Amino acid sequence: MTDDNNPHEALASIKAVRSSVADRMVLPWTYDALYAVGVGGMVASQIMPPPFGVIGIGLCLCLLALYVSLWKRKVGVWVSGVTPRRARWVAISGGLLAGVLMIVSMIIMDRTGIWQIPLALAAVTTVCAFFVNRLWVRVYRRELEQGA
Amino acid sequence: MKAPVFDPVIHAPGRLQICAILSGVDEGEFAMIRDAISVSDSVLSKHVKQLEDAGYVVVTKAASGGRQRTWLKLTVAGRAAFRAHVAELTRLAGIS
Numbered sequence: 001m002t003d004d005n006n007p008h009e010a011l012a013s014i015k016a017v018r019s020s021v022a023d024r025m026v027l028p029w030t031y032d033a034l035y036a037v038g039v040g041g042m043v044a045s046q047i048m049p050p051p052f053g054v055i056g057i058g059l060c061l062c063l064l065a066l067y068v069s070l071w072k073r074k075v076g077v078w079v080s081g082v083t084p085r086r087a088r089w090v091a092i093s094g095g096l097l098a099g100v101l102m103i104v105s106m107i108i109m110d111r112t113g114i115w116q117i118p119l120a121l122a123a124v125t126t127v128c129a130f131f132v133n134r135l136w137v138r139v140y141r142r143e144l145e146q147g148a
Numbered sequence: 149m150k151a152p153v154f155d156p157v158i159h160a161p162g163r164l165q166i167c168a169i170l171s172g173v174d175e176g177e178f179a180m181i182r183d184a185i186s187v188s189d190s191v192l193s194k195h196v197k198q199l200e201d202a203g204y205v206v207v208t209k210a211a212s213g214g215r216q217r218t219w220l221k222l223t224v225a226g227r228a229a230f231r232a233h234v235a236e237l238t239r240l241a242g243i244s
Binding site for chain 1: 159161165169173177179181184219240
């Protein structure tokens with residue numbers, strides 16, 4: 001492209017370079033698994049008695065920080081979950097789901113002491129977080145390629 | 149929709165592509181942008197300096213994985229200018 005690129009060429013170059021960045025976001029499933037374990041672990045931490053529950057949440061937050069660090073290093077960009085216009089609704093929905101499941105686990109443990117149900121909810125949260133993370137990347141990549 | 153405004157600072161191909169990447173993310177790493185637009189470090193540095201001087205980009209440095217990494221981010225003014233420039237390009241493309 002020359003310095004006096006015409007509007008069609010300029011718009012095409014914007015689309016092309018954004019597509020090349022979107023392509024970098026195709027990462028192995030292990031990244032999604034790391035994120036999912038971090039989120040699911042926070043729900044599972046509700047089962048543990050004090051102070052281990054707080055320690056568990058702290059460890060999960062460290063895991064999520066590691067995920068962010070690895071993602072940034074690998075992809076070379078940083079995007080907070082809620083920045084993109086369309087993909088943000090995937091992030092918000094996933095966050096709400098994880099939050100609700102965590103609160104439900106806390107209530108069940110507090111009122112009944114039955115640990116099997118919160119453990120099952122933690123497993124559900126882990127699976128949901130895995131697929132929500134993959135969905136977010138897919139929606140965001142499409143959004144980036146379309147220049148939304 | 150932002151009002152169309154042609155911006156000569158952004159229009160140069162290299163700077164247009166830098167802004168295109170940064171407009172879709174919160175922050176972009178220098179090396180990733182260099183590879184994405186296929187330029188040398190020095191050429192990218194010159195483009196970044198011009199965008200920085202225009203108040204469109206901020207540059208930060210952070211240590212990660214035992215290395216110093218440079219991160220670029222569009223300012224609010226930079227995002228607005230890029231949106232206005234793209235709107236103008238779209239308008240021009242529509243009449244040409």
